Amino acid sequence: MLAVAVFVALLGCLRAQELRGHVSIVLLGATGDLAKKYLWQGLFQLYLEEAGKGHNFSFHGTALTATEQGQEVVAKVLESLSCPKDVAPARCAELKDQFQRLSQYRQLKTTEDYAALSKDIEALVQREGLWEAGRIFYFSVPPFAYTDIARSINSSCRPGPGAWLRVVLEKPFGHNHLSAQQLATDLGSFFHEEEMYRVDHYLGKQAVAQILPFRDQNRKALDGLWNRHHVERVEIVMKETVDAEGRTSFYEEYGVIRDVLQNHLTEILTLVAMELPPDVGSSEDVLRHKLQVFQALQGLQKGSAVLGQYQAYSEQVRKELDKPAGFLSLTPTFAGILVHLDNLRWEGVPFLLMSGKALDERVGYVRVLFRNRACCAQSEQHRAAEQSACLPRQIVFYIGHGVLGSPAVLVSRNLFRPTLPGGWEQVGGPPGLHLFGCPLSDFYAYSPVREQDAYSVLISRIFHGRKDSFITTENLLASWAFWTPLLDSLAHEAPRLYPGGAENGHLLDFEFSGGQLSFSVQQPEQLVPGPGSAPAPSDFQVLRSTYRDRPLVTAWPEELIAKLADDVEAAAMKAVRRTGQFHLALSGGSSPVALFQQLAMGHYAFPWAHTHLWLVDERCVPLWDPESNFQGLQTHLLQHVRLPHYNVHPMPVHLRQRLCAEEDQGAQAYAEEISALVANSSFDLVLLGMGTDGHTASLFPQSPTGLEGEQLVVLTESPSGPRRRMSLSLPLINRARRVAVLVMGRLKREITLLVSRVGHEPKKWPISGVRPVSGQLVWYMDYEAFLG
DSSP: OHHHHHHHHHHHHHHHHHHTEEEEEEEETTTSHHIIIIIHHHHHHHHHHHTTTTEEEEEEEEESSOHHHHHHHHHHHHHTOOOOTTSOHHHHHHHHHHHHHHEEEEEOOSHHHHHHHHHHHHHHHHHTTOEEEEEEEEEOSOGGGHHHHHHHHHHHOOOOTTOEEEEEEESOOOSSHHHHHHHHHHHHTTSOGGGEEEEOGGGGSHHHHTHHHHHHHTHHHHTTTSSTTTEEEEEEEEEOSSOOTTOHHHHHHHHHIIIIIIIIIHHHHHHHHSOOOSOTTOHHHHHHHHHHHHHHBOOOOGGGEEEEEETTHHHHHHHHTTOOTTOOOOOOSEEEEEEOBOSTTTTTOOEEEEEESSOSOOEEEEEEEEOOOOOOOSOGGGOOTTTOTTSOOEEEEEEEETTTOSOEEEEETTTOOOOOOTTEEEOOOOTTOEETTEEGGGEEEEEESSOOOHHHHHHHHHHTTOGGGSBOHHHHHHHHHHHHHHHHHHTTOOOEEEOOGGGGTTTTOEEEETTEEEESSOOOSOOSOSSSOOOOGGGOOOEEEEETTEEEEEEOHHHHHHHHHHHHHHHHHHHHHHHSOEEEEEOOSSTTHHHHHHHHHHOTTOOGGGEEEEESEEESSOTTSTTOHHHHHHHHTGGGSOOOGGGEEOOOOEETTEESOGGGTHHHHHHHHHHHHSGGGOOSEEEEEOOTTSOBTTBOTTOOTTTSSSOSEEEEEOSSSSOEEEEEOHHHHTTSSEEEEEEOSGGGHHHHHHHTTOOSOTTTOGGGGOOOSSSEEEEEEEHHHHHO
C-alpha cells in the first residue's frame, strides 16, 4: 500500500509539473498587415483552445517599430479580437482579458535585444515557478530578413536544454530553385529541419485540410475509383476578382505562377495525387508520400501553359514603380497549367491548375471529375440523382467564396454516400443553386460545423508539432525544381491581354490536347495597349523566301511547326510509296518538342507502321536520364504513336555499363546498323537545329571531328555538359534526300544573321557545312529568329 501511495504521489507531481509547462510565442513583425489581420487572432484562438489544458503562455509581439508606437498598434489589435459564436460573451471577455495581460510588445532589432528577450522569458518562468516547454518564433517579416533573425535567435534566444524550438516561416521561399536552395542552406545553418515550419496557409483552409481525412475515411469507396481508369481530369482553381494594384512591386518580381501555382495549388495537387499511407496521422509518412508525387511529375514545357495579363496592369506598374511611359510588363496575372504524373495511378490524367487576378468571381476549389461510360435510355427529366449513371460524377473540395460562400465537400449522389469526420455536417442549399452544371441537390454536401480561419488551424498544428501541414526543405526544393524550367522558358513570353471581370467573356478559356494547352478563342487584334494597333499572328502568313541560297519558310511558331509537320508527313508518304519505308533522323533539344507533339496529336494518317526513327545525336547518359535525347523523344512522341518497337533505333551510348567508351565501339555499331537498314545510308529526312554558336547535331566549332572523312557516326565533345556526345557526321547528313533545319526563338537571331553572311566554313560554323549532295535543304525559321 505504501508503494502504491508513493507511486500515486509521484504521478501527481509529474502531472503537476506537466501542467506548469510554459510556452513563449514570439511574433516577429507583430505590427504588420498579416499579423494585424490574421496572426494575433490565430494566437488568441490557440489560447482559447489550450487554456487550462496543461500549459502556460506568454505572447511577445516584436517588430522594428519603436516601443511606444508598437504598443499602441498591438493594443488596438488586441482590443479587436473576437471569440467564436459558441463562446458566451462573459466568458469571451474573461479570456480576452487574460490574453491581453499575457501579451506584450517590445522592439527587437539587435542581438542584444534577443538576448534580453531570452533573459526575460527565463525570469518569467522562474518567477512563476514553471518549467520551460518551448518557444515558437513566427517570422511575419520579408524573407530577406530571415537569415539575420535566424542568426540572432540561434546565438542569443534559444531555449535551454529539454525545451523545444519551433520557427515559423512565411512565403515566398525563394524566387527559383537556386534562390530557394540558398535560403534553405542559410536557415539550415541555424536550425534543424524538425524546428522549421514553412507555412502555406492554403494547407490550413478547412476544405484543403479535409482532403486526406476524406480519402482515408472513404478508402473502401475510393479504392477502385481514385485512378487513371476512372478519373477524367482534376481541376485545381483559385480565382480572384481583385487586381494587383498596390502590390505591383511584389507582383513584378513573382507573378501569378510563383505567387499561387508553385505553392498553394501544387501543395493541393500532392494531397489529391499522393498514395495514401496506412496511417494518415503519421506526419513522416504523409510527407514522404507527398515527396513521391514531386518525383513523379512530368517536366513542364512552354506549351504546358497559357498566360494572361489584365489590361490595366502595365499602367499600374508604370504608376507605382515609376516606369517610363512606353513600359510594357510581361508579368502574367493569369495562368493555366497542364500537369501530368508519370506513375501507374495517374498516367494520362490531366491535372489542370488555374489562377488569376481581375477575373469574374472569387472562388477556390478542387474538382475531381470521373469518367462516364453510361448511355441512358431514360430521358433527362426522369433521372434520379442517386441512381442515374448518366449524370456527371464528381467530388469537389470547395475551398470557399463563390456561390456557396463557405467551405464544403460535395460528392455526386450517383457515386457514393461519403463518411466525414466529426465537425462536419450535411447541409442543403437554396433552391435553384447550381454548381458545375448540376443542382446542389445532386450532391451530398457537407460543411464544417464551425468555420475556422486557416491561420488559426495552422498555429494550432504548429503548437502540437504536426509537421505534415507544412513544407519541408526537401519538398520545397522538389517543387522549385519542377517549376523553375517552365518559369525560365516563359520569361520572355507576352501574356494575352484581358479586360478584367465579367468582360473577359471566353477570352481566357483554354483547352488541352496531349501535353499542350492553348486558348480556345483567337487573340483579339489589339495585342498591346495604348495608341495604335499591333499585328496579330493571324495577320502573317507562312512566307517563302531563301536563306543561304536555299528555300526558307518563315512564320509565327505555331504556323511554322504546323507547316514543318505537314512537310514531314508529305515526305513520309512519298518515301513509303517509293520504297515501303521512311527513314527519319531526329535531333534532340527543346526546339523539336513542339514538332513531336504536333506529329503525335495532329497527324493521324502518318505512316508510323512503315517509319524508322533514328537519332541525329545523343548525350552520353543512360537512355532513361532526363538529359537523354531519346528520353525526350519517348516522352513527346513515341509513347503517343503506334510505331513498331523494332523500328526505333536509339544511339548505343550505354554499353557494358559504360557511357561512350571508345573500346565499346558504339559509334561503329550505329554506323553499321544504318548501313544495313538505310539504302545507301541515305536518310529520307534529317531534322537539324542550329545552336547559338553555329553548331548542329553534336558537331561543334573548333573541332574537326565528324566534319569530313569516311566515318558515319562519331564521338564528340560539347563545350557544355554533358560534354561527351555521339553524333551523325556531316558527310552522312549530306547524303540525305531532304534536310530540314529548324531555328526558333529570339536568342537565335544573332547567329542567324551571322550564318547568312558566311560561306562554307564548317570548322568555324558547322551548320554552314550542311549541303546535301543530291538532296534538298530547307530552312524553317520563326519570325523571332529571322527578324528579331
